[in-house]
Amino acid sequence: MLALSAHGILPTVDYAIFADTGWEPAAVYAHLDRLEKEVAAPAVIPLLRVSSGNIRHDALDPNHRFASMPLYILNQDGKQGMTRRQCTGEYKIKPIKKQVRALLGYPHPQRIPDGVFVEQWVGISTDEFHRAKDADVRYMRNRHPLIELGWSRDDCVRYLTSLGLADTPKSSCLGCPFHGNAQWRHIRDTSPAEWDDVVAFDAAIRQGNARANASGNPLLGQAYLHRSRLPLDQAPIDHITAAERAARQPQLDDDTDPEALEEGVVDGCSPWTCRGETEPAQDGFGLAS
Template identity: 30%
Template sequence: MKAIQTDLFETRDLVALRKKWTTAAVGRPVVWSYGGGVQSAAIAVLVLRGELPRPERIVMADTSREASATWAYLDEVVQPALVEAGLRVEVAPHTLATKDLTSTDGRPLMPVYTRQAGGRRVGQMCNFCSGEWKRDVVRRYVRSLGYGPEGRSERGPVVNWLGISRDEIGRMSGDRRKWIVTRWPLIFDRPTTRAGCLDLVAEAGWPRPPKSSCWCCPYRSDAQWRELRESWPEDWAQAVALEAELRERDCDVYLHRSGVPLRKALFDECQAGGSATGELPCTSGQCWT
């Protein structure tokens, strides 16, 4: 490892963690969970430059609600470059998800906003969508390819790459299944921040990647909602329609933090941290970027 590591990266706990995951990963094929955003584009660049090993499979979960900008960047930029190098992003279909909009007890999987205390206070529900729509879908797809527990599968255990960068160490979360060893190449192998990822993409001559997210994600900033409405009207229309569907079941849920329907929301031009290309605060470690 190079001397550019941060103080956090040099702590005893993290060094021990790196050793543990490195030992467990020896000899296992790599399956990269491609998230479609900045970190994923940077990993693609590093693989193409030979600075990261070639993964055996590259898999992206189709949430059925991924923003059109993400698919456009994959189709027009990343996929052609990977195909030229003999690689390809495979898409795990949303049919592999066992839950869609709601849990078995009828609660929304998305972290929607709710009106509480007689409508005076706005709260937010927990986030379960990334696990149900991404992590579990990719896992089931990988299992269908023959990977799995030692002695009980054709291809055996795997190393699963996740695109979390060095400045997101707090999002690290391993898989509870022993046949999957989670690894973060932008933390352990080629320590890189999100800003560094953007530099890598620019060095490759690629355009700036969009922030990977669903068009209905309640974590969107006002700037991101405006960008969706003005630049991707079909996605915006789908978000409005989905919110209306959710509100038919519960009139106190909303996709916007103000606790009003999207069509009526006033997007703050000066909202802090609200750049159209900024991060969404998903802390699950599974909204793979």
């Protein structure tokens, strides 16, 4: 959408906003720098980077109230569960709303007058039109330009390729539990330092929420980044069975689905389009909180 706006196919936007969780792959930050230099700046579109903190540091800080990631839990009785996904709201949506309020001139807790709002573009393509929703606050009104253009994901890829941006990486935390095996293998095989980082984080969360531990809460289960509920450096990220391969479908959301197992969340992490909607088995990294 930024490129479409910069090149006059869509109206020129006033700002582009990137919500930084502090734990994106290095390739994402490099790509963002390139977009800012080659696409946004020539079109005089300010690219604003906003943040609520570093999600990795916050997760391991016992003094920080952590908005939990959707971790896979193995309970003491052997049952499996997942923690509630709060990270998108805290690390993506919250800082964007804060920035929007500042741009409007009404920072929290000031009341924004009726009729004062921004038009916010959300990058949902026709493949996922059912995810196009209105904003949940009156001062933001969502618009979905890709759907208006009738563009699918493939159309977007072709357009980016025509601009020399075919290597656009997914935006998502390095240690996002919604990664598929292909994404885990890519990190392991292309970036040893980032692989060591996510393996270390996976080991550090095994005993639950750092803040809950510091408070003496009892451990009710163990947390993992991989859906196999095995340590990440032992998880079967190289193994796809013949039955799983034969059973693949074009688009899957179920936790047990082989396509999701391999490819993970297709579109990466976007504030209003994360496909990792799940009901928690229990909150707080599997801890009493």
